[in-house]
Amino acid sequence: MARVWLFGKDVNTDQIVPGRYAPYMLKNEDDLRKYPFVEARPEFASTVQPGDILIAGRNFGCGSSREYAPLALKMVAIGAVVAPLFARIFFRNALNLGIPCFTADLTDVLHDGQEVELLLDEGIIVTAEGQRIELPPPPGFMREVWASGGIVPFYRTYGRFPGEAPA
Template sequence: MARVWLFGEDVDTDQIVPGRYAPYMTSEEELPKHAFIEARPEFAREVRPGDIIVAGANFGCGSSREYAPKALKLCGIGAIIAPSFARIFFRNALNLGIPLFEADLTGVLRDGQEVTLDMERYVVVTDAGQEYPLKPPPDFVREIWEAGSTVAYFRRYGRLPGQRTGEQGGE
């Protein structure tokens, strides 16, 4: 079972990891300790691998800092479910292989609730047996998740996502 971490709308990258706690300012090793350090100080202590973040719209708005989703990945976050994501955050999280799903479950799931995320059927199952379907990802996104990251995808296929086999990127 995974625990639900419930957040509101417009969770910005300064809430996920404030700029002052960037690895650039401190160290790479300390990064996971700084996830939600001010917005939700108990998060980094209590989060368990596989837990999921359920949030309102525009999750991850703000900076291009990849260390924001990286901190969540190092904390073991299994997926983030929100009605919409800021575009750079979406891209960074995808590149790091964190599954993102566009769905609004903030009204139906509780903070701290135990759920199971079924990545075969793309469905969230609650402790009471209630099921909430998620939209299956496009093929290229699923391929990145399967590879583990965009870097791993590039190493496996020798091309960038969206590049057709044999296509030399428009040149």
Template sequence: MDIRGRAWKLGDNISTDHIISGKYKFKAISSIQDMVPHVLEEVIPDFHLKVRKGDVIVAGRNFGMGSSREHAPLLLKMLGISAIIAGSFARIFFRNSINIGLPVITALRIPKATEEGDILHVDVERGILINMSKGVEEQVKPYPREILDILECGGIIEYVKRYGDLPWQDTR
């Protein structure tokens, strides 16, 4: 899985409520698609109009903190975000992201070296992150094969449709 995209730079402690406010989840919204215009609206106004397919979010520590709102990573993926690189992630956000096929990568150097608009290259399988704009590279611990398989299928539901079992119950 090879990703190249433009960086969107965010800070520390970006919560699921920053990504999509709870007020939209509990309003009479007919579909998740109706939430798209509100993604990150208080952090980056009109984000849904500015983001492009393949873009990458780069953030500081504790990305996805707060509630376990599964809509947060799903809406980011729906907008075309191809990966999120952060200093650290809230555990449940990390797992929800993997479950929907959105790579989330913990890194120390790239988040500090990246500015808005930099071009990033992410080799998910080998755990290599490169800020092409700055010439900064970071090696991170690659995902285990089971997680890579889930990501390559586009999420855990697609994985189960394809293989019939979860990777840790693999009978292939």
């Protein structure tokens, strides 16, 4: 089972990883895994488990272009992020890194700390009580990028960008 981490709206990238903890500023880049939500939710980095999911309000990931914000979430193996609206750069960065993002508002459906199971391929969250929540299917190009494991392996495999006609 995965744990739900519930966040409000307008979670910005300074909350996800403050600029002071960028890899550029760290002696050991792997230490980035210690800093997701270091100030917004200090207990997060030490207790998050692989596969846990983030449920957030509107405009998740607004602010800076720093890819190390979603990278830090990838380093702690977040299973998915679900929010009704994602900030554009965060959404691209997460897609590029292969982090599943689903556009849905579950902030009133799930609660913080709830135990759930994410069936990624089916796009379904199942709660411990057996409730099945269908996530809206992402566009085809996103599934292609996820299937490749991110934009770099996608580009290296196909030699083109998503949505671009094959050469």
